[in-house]
Amino acid sequence: MEIDKIDEFVRKKGFFWQSSEIYGGLAGFYDYGNNGTLLKRKFENVWRKYFLGLNENFVEIEPSNIMHKNVFAASGHLNNFVDPVAKCSKCGTQHRADHILEDFLKENFEGLTIEELKELIKKYNIKCPNCKGEFKEFYVLNMMFSINIGEKDKNAFMRPETAQGAFTNFMRQYNILRNRLPMGLAIIGKVFRNEISPRNLITRTREFTQAELQIFFDFEEIENISSWDEIKDYKIILNENKKNIEITCNNLVSNMKIPKFYVYYMSKIQKFYLDILKIPKEKFRFRKLSNEEKAFYNKIHFDIELDLLSLGGFKEVGGIHYRTDYDLKNHEKLSGKSQKVFLSDKKKKIIPHVIELSFGVDRNIYSLIEIFHKKDGERIFLNLPSPIVPFEIAVFPLVNKSGLDIEARKIFENLSGKFDAVFDHSGSIGKMYYREDERGTLYCITIDYGTKETGKVTLRDRNTKKQIFVKIEFLESILRNLLDGKIKFEEIGKIIK
Ligand SMILES: [Zn+2]
Structure with a gap:
């Protein structure tokens, strides 16, 4: 990319x-x-x-x-923590002398002395990338920030x-x-x-x-x-x-x-x-x-x-x-x-x-x-490993009405102390999924119209977008096993077609 x-x-x-x-x-x-x-x-x-x-x-x-x-x-x-500088005689900008060479020759020149860098810049007749002016002054600058106390x-x-x-x-x-x-x-x-x-x-x-x-x-x-x-x-x-x-x-x-x-x-x-x-x-x-x-x-x-x-x-x-x-x-x-x-x-x-x-x-x-950073058609997802994802799970209601939001919040509150969890209810289900994919959230849990009757929610996998119905009472242990790598997503149940 x-x-x-x-x-x-x-x-x-x-x-x-x-x-x-x-x-x-x-x-x-x-x-x-x-x-x-x-x-x-x-x-x-x-x-x-x-x-x-x-x-x-x-x-x-x-x-x-x-x-x-x-x-x-x-x-x-x-004494020694210095940057090599090449100064443009026309526009006055200071450039890292080794970077000027690196950009021109596509090689690493870190560690060369200012004299060596000067010689090479002259040899290849490299000009200022801003204004095509000539480099005439070469010197080193200490890279530490000094400050006043009091x-x-x-x-x-x-x-x-x-x-x-x-x-x-x-x-x-x-x-x-x-x-x-x-x-x-x-x-x-x-x-x-x-x-x-x-x-x-x-x-x-x-x-x-x-x-x-x-x-x-x-x-x-x-x-x-x-x-x-x-x-x-x-x-x-x-x-x-x-x-x-x-x-x-x-x-x-x-x-x-x-x-x-x-x-x-x-x-x-x-x-x-x-x-x-x-x-x-x-x-x-x-x-x-x-x-x-x-x-x-x-x-x-x-x-x-x-x-x-x-x-x-x-x-x-x-x-x-x-x-x-x-x-x-x-x-x-x-x-x-x-x-x-x-x-x-x-x-x-x-x-x-x-x-x-x-x-x-x-x-x-x-x-x-x-x-x-992965692309799956229009969809972007961060394929981060589970120990570093910003959020492990996200919980949301399919729609923000008919009591689904209240039910979803209840499930979120139950899980949020046990997992790195986030709650969302601010848009269409598709948009909420994509937003979580983009920051690498591993699993999304959706509460829909059927949840009250069946006691089941939809669990969605970040990488594959596959979805499986899961009983609320088993949600915590299933998520724990998934995150610990003890089971694979496909092993939880039937993939929803
Ligand atoms: Zn210049």
């Missing part, structure tokens, strides 16, 4: 649109509507449950969005990644959790980056949500995973030499020399996408970043990529980063507070190493909408 079509769909159907719209909009900022907010919350909850469930010593914390300048002096963001205290920044909140709280949390490694600190929250050229709806914005898990571990244990046997033959999907291949976890370790600790979490991430989010296998892959592409502090960096037709192919939606002891070491140096822990069983003091599992929540939401 084209990006314009997605834009129209998500705006009209209550998912997301540009912020401050009534004043002409603010580039790079987005508001989520009612359906988008529900979908995002569901994604975050599923993420939380899955990744915190990997280890009883993984917990969630919520650090503040604004942090001390020194946090980013230590992390390197103050009147003039400038020692603060909006955080450009959630990760630093995990590092600055490491020692306190280590003590609170009774000094055990590995320890995981998860953060789901907003981050802020002053992008030169925000674009592609919510996939590159100036304010976005990250879901990250920092896993602190003893470097000496990097090849020692107790449950390795569980995943050793599991096949990881990898982009190698511009082809997608499948390679077992064992072979990733022996052939590509990736540590077991790292590969273990790659397998968990892949299972999250394929088994929980139900992303088709051919649309998922990991891609190893080259030395030029990856951040200088990452020793190993694979991106998580999904195939997005609207954006021209596989795009990054997250990553798994071996940050070593880079962050804690630098915080120790600048703060003067020791980040060393004593491992009593090994009688040694170490600064833990860190593997970071990082996800762009908004990019994932965009991907889910694109990948699961």
